[in-house]
Amino acid sequence: MTDKEISRAVIKRLPRYFRYLGELKDAGVEKISSQELSQIMHVTASQIRQDLNNFGGFGQQGYGYNVKHLYDEIGRILGLDREHNLIIIGGGNLGSALAGYGNFANRGFIMKGVFDVSPSLAGQYIRNIPILPMSALPEFIEKNNIDIAVIAIPKTQAVAVADTLVKCGIKAIWNFSHVDLEVPDDVVVESVHLSESLMRLSYNLSRVGFGEEPDND
Amino acid sequence: MTDKEISRAVIKRLPRYFRYLGELKDAGVEKISSQELSQIMHVTASQIRQDLNNFGGFGQQGYGYNVKHLYDEIGRILGLDREHNLIIIGGGNLGSALAGYGNFANRGFIMKGVFDVSPSLAGQYIRNIPILPMSALPEFIEKNNIDIAVIAIPKTQAVAVADTLVKCGIKAIWNFSHVDLEVPDDVVVESVHLSESLMRLSYNLSRVGFGEEPDND
Numbered sequence: 001m002t003d004k005e006i007s008r009a010v011i012k013r014l015p016r017y018f019r020y021l022g023e024l025k026d027a028g029v030e031k032i033s034s035q036e037l038s039q040i041m042h043v044t045a046s047q048i049r050q051d052l053n054n055f056g057g058f059g060q061q062g063y064g065y066n067v068k069h070l071y072d073e074i075g076r077i078l079g080l081d082r083e084h085n086l087i088i089i090g091g092g093n094l095g096s097a098l099a100g101y102g103n104f105a106n107r108g109f110i111m112k113g114v115f116d117v118s119p120s121l122a123g124q125y126i127r128n129i130p131i132l133p134m135s136a137l138p139e140f141i142e143k144n145n146i147d148i149a150v151i152a153i154p155k156t157q158a159v160a161v162a163d164t165l166v167k168c169g170i171k172a173i174w175n176f177s178h179v180d181l182e183v184p185d186d187v188v189v190e191s192v193h194l195s196e197s198l199m200r201l202s203y204n205l206s207r208v209g210f211g212e213e214p215d216n217d
Numbered sequence: 218m219t220d221k222e223i224s225r226a227v228i229k230r231l232p233r234y235f236r237y238l239g240e241l242k243d244a245g246v247e248k249i250s251s252q253e254l255s256q257i258m259h260v261t262a263s264q265i266r267q268d269l270n271n272f273g274g275f276g277q278q279g280y281g282y283n284v285k286h287l288y289d290e291i292g293r294i295l296g297l298d299r300e301h302n303l304i305i306i307g308g309g310n311l312g313s314a315l316a317g318y319g320n321f322a323n324r325g326f327i328m329k330g331v332f333d334v335s336p337s338l339a340g341q342y343i344r345n346i347p348i349l350p351m352s353a354l355p356e357f358i359e360k361n362n363i364d365i366a367v368i369a370i371p372k373t374q375a376v377a378v379a380d381t382l383v384k385c386g387i388k389a390i391w392n393f394s395h396v397d398l399e400v401p402d403d404v405v406v407e408s409v410h411l412s413e414s415l416m417r418l419s420y421n422l423s424r425v426g427f428g429e430e431p432d433n434d
Contacts, residue, residue, distance in 0.1 A: 011417070011420060012417070014416070014420070015410070015416040016410075016413065019395065019412075019413070041397075042397070077420065078416045078419055078420045079416075079420055079423035080416065084419060084422075092314070093310065093313050093314035093317050094311075094314040096314070097309070097310030097311040097313070097314045100310050101411075103395070103412060104415065107412065107415070107416070109415060109419075147422065148418065148419075171422060171425060172418055172419075172421070172422040174414070174415060178236065180258075180259070187425075188418060188421040188422050188425055190414055190415070190418035190421065192409065192411065194315075194318075195232070195320060195321070195324065196232035196233065196236070197391070197407055197409055198321065198324075198326060198407070199231070199235065199295045199297065199324070200228070200407055201365065201389055201405060201407035202296040202297060202326075202389075203228060203231070203294065203296055204389070204405040205301075205364065205365070205388060205389040205405050206296030208388060208403050208405055
C-alpha cells in the first residue's frame with residue numbers, strides 16, 4: 001500500500017501516534033498491543049487497529065505492534081526521516097520562543113537563521129542562531145538549503161513577506177500571523193492561529209456552565 | 218434556535234468568520250452578501266449561507282448580512298461578550314510571548330499574572346504583568362477571579378501543574394505543553410501542540426514533491 005492511499009483523517013492523527021510511540025520507545029518498550037495503546041491514548045482499540053493497519057502487517061495477532069518499527073515508519077511518512085532547514089521571520093518574543101525550542105532540532109527541524117526588520121537586532125544571536133537583516137534573505141535561503149519558513153510577524157506585514165518567501169523558492173510556510181496566506185499550488189501552508197484556539201477554549205468554557213460536555217482537545 | 222443545536226463543525230469555523238467580520242466592521246462595511254464573503258474567505262457561498270443560517274434570519278434576500286450584528290452575535294456565542302481573566306504558568310520565551318500579545322486583551326482576554334518556578338524571576342514584570350512565585354498561585358486565582366490558565370512549561374511538569382490548577386478551581390486550560398492532560402469533566406482543555414503542527418507541514422511538504430495537492434490550512 002502506498003502512502004497516498006492513507007486518508008487525511010488518519011494523517012491528522014499520525015503525529016499523536018508518533019509522540020506516544022516515541023515515549024514508549026524511549027522507555028524501552030519493544031512491543032505493544034492495540035488494547036494497551038488504547039488505554040494510554042484514550043482512543044478505542046478498534047480505531048487504533050484501523051489506523052495502524054494502513055501501514056500493513058505491523059500488528060501481529062497475539063504479539064502486538066513492534067514499537068520501534070512503527071515509530072520509524074510513521075516518522076518516514078511524516079517526512080521526519082530527513083532534516084529540514086528552517087528560517088524564522090520575526091525576532092520578537094514568539095520568534096525567539098520558536099528559535100529556542102530544542103525539541104524541534106531533535107525531530108530534524110534545524111533553525112538556521114532569524115530575520116528581522118529591526119536594524120538593532122541584526123548581528124545578535126538567539127541561542128546560537130544568527131539574527132539577520134531582511135536584505136540577506138534571498139541569498140541565505142539559497143545557500144543554506146532552506147525549505148521551511150516560519151512567519152512570526154504582525155499580520156500587516158505577513159502577506160508581503162509570504163510573497164517574498166515564495167519568490168525565493170520556499171515551499172513550506174509555518175504561519176503564526178493571524179491572516180490566511182494565498183500561495184501557489186506547490187507551496188504548503190500550515191497556520192497556527194492562536195487567537196482562534198483561545199476563542200474555541202472560551203466557547204467551550206461558556207458551555208460547561210450549562211452542563212454540556214466540553215469538546216476537549 | 219438555541220446555541221446548543223449548532224454543530225461542532227460550524228463552531229470550529231466560527232472564529233474564522235469572526236475574524237473576517239471584524240476586519241470588515243473595522244473597514245466600515247455595514248452589510249455583505251454571502252457571495253462577497255465567499256470571495257474574501259475562499260469558502261463557497263452555499264457553505265456560508267448554511268453556516269450562518271444557524272444564527273437565524275440575519276441574511277436578508279437582496280440585502281445580505283448585517284456585518285456588525287453578525288459579528289456581535291458570533292462573539293456572544295464564542296463567549297467573547299464578557300472578559301476572561303488569565304494567568305500564564307511559565308515565564309520563559311513562550312510564556313513571555315503570550316503575555317505580550319496585545320490582541321488577546323482586545324478580545325477581552327486579560328493577562329493578570331505569570332507564574333514561574335524560578336525565584337530569580339519573581340518580582341519582575343512582562344509588560345505590566347507581574348511574575349509571581351508558584352506558592353502565590355491559589356490565593357491569586359481566587360482573588361483575581363481567574364478562569365483560564367495557560368500552561369507554557371515543559372511537559373515533565375505540566376501534568377502536576379494541571380492538577381494544582383484544577384484543585385485551585387480553574388475551569389479552562391490552554392495547554393502548550395506537548396502532553397495530553399487528564400482533567401475532570403467540568404474542566405475544558407484546548408491544546409496547541411506545536412510539534413504536531415510542524416509534522417503536518419513536513420508531511421504536506423513531502424507530498425508536494427509527488428505532485429499531490431497539499432492539504433493547506
